[in-house]
C-alpha cells in the first residue's frame with residue numbers, strides 16, 4: 001500500500017511521511033523541488049525514496065505521480081491557492097484524496113466544486129483530514145445519533161502550549177485573513193453565510209476554572225457537519241486572544257524568518273480541547289469533548305489512518321465529510337494510542 005504525499009517536504013508533510021513509514025506504508029514524495037524532497041526523505045530516515053517532481057500547474061506530472069500510489073495526501077498549503085489543482089489531478093488519476101487544510105472557504109469550495117466529478121471517478125475526496133475537523137465532525141455525528149435532529153451545534157477550540165503555528169499555517173492565515181476577521185461562515189437555515197457578529201462570549205473548560213473569552217472563528221467543521229447532520233445552525237468559536245492575534249496583519253517577511261514549525265519538544269507540551277455542544281429543538285443538550293496532544297502530530301496520524309482506510313475500505317465515492325468517510329466511533333477509538341480521548345455526554349449546560 002502506497003501513499004503519495006504532495007508537499008512532502010513541508011513541516012506537516014514530513015510528519016505524514018514519518019507516520020506512514022512507522023505504520024509500514026510505502027510513500028511517494030511529490031512536490032515542486034527534487035532537492036527539497038530528497039532532504040525531507042533524509043530527515044525522516046527513508047532509504048531509497050521514491051521522489052516525483054510535479055509543480056502544481058503541471059497536471060500531467062501530478063496525475064502521473066499520483067498514479068504510482070493508492071491514495072494522495074495533500075499537505076501543500078495554503079490550499080486556497082493550490083488545492084483545487086491537486087484535487088483535480090487526484091480525481092483524474094483515479095486516486096482517493098485527503099488534505100490537511102484548515103482554510104474554511106477552500107474546504108467549502110471542494111464540496112461545492114468536486115462532488116460530481118469525484119463520484120463519477122469512483123474516488124473519495126476528504127478535505128480537512130486534520131486534528132480538529134475530523135474529531136469535531138465525528139463527535140457531531142454521534143451527538144445527532146443521540147439527540148436526533150438538532151437546533152444548533154457550537155464547535156469550540158481551545159489549544160494550550162505547543163510553540164505556536166508552523167510557517168505554513170501562518171501563510172494559510174494570510175490567505176484566509178478576510179474570513180478570519182469576519183469571524184468565518186456560519187451555517188444557518190440551509191446555507192452558509194458570514195457570521196452575524198464577531199462579538200465575544202466565554203466558556204468554562206470541562207475541568208472548571210475561569211471562563212475563557214471566545215470569539216467566532218472560521219472552523220472547518222462548520223462546513224462539514226451540515227453535510228450529514230440535520231441541524232439548523234452551526235458555528236465555530238476559538239479563543240478570543242488567538243482570533244485577535246491571527247486577525248492582525250502578518251508580515252510575510254517576518255514569517256519567512258521564523259522556524260519551520262514547533263520543535264518536537266514544544267509539540268510535546270501542547271494540549272487541545274475541542275468541545276462540541278448540541279441543542280435539540282426541545283431543549284435537550286449534549287456535549288462532545290475531544291482532548292489530545294500535539295495538533296500537527298495528531299494530524300499526521302489522522303491523515304495516514306484516513307488514507308489507509310480509504311484504500312482498504314472506501315466509502316461511497318464523492319466529496320465526503322469525515323463522518324461520511326469513516327465510522328465515527330471506530331475511527332475516534334483508533335486515535336486512543338495517540339492519547340486522543342473523546343466522550344459524548346448529556347450535559348446541564
Ligand SMILES: NC(=O)c1ccc[n+]([C@@H]2O[C@H](COP(=O)([O-])OP(=O)(O)OC[C@H]3O[C@@H](n4cnc5c(N)ncnc54)[C@H](OP(=O)(O)O)[C@@H]3O)[C@@H](O)[C@H]2O)c1
Nearest residue numbers: 007009010011012056076077100102130166168169172299
Ligand atoms: N487543524 C488544521 O487546520 C491544520 C493542522 C495541520 C496542518 N494544517 C495545514 O497544513 C498546511 C501545511 O502546513 P505546513 O506547516 O506543512 O506548511 P509548509 O511547511 O510551508 O509546507 C508547505 C508545503 O507545500 C508546498 N507548496 C506550497 N505552495 C506550493 C505551490 N504553489 N506549489 C507546490 N508546492 C507548494 C511546499 O513546497 P516548497 O517547499 O517547494 O515551497 C511545502 O512542501 C497548512 O495549510 C496548514 O494550515 C492545518
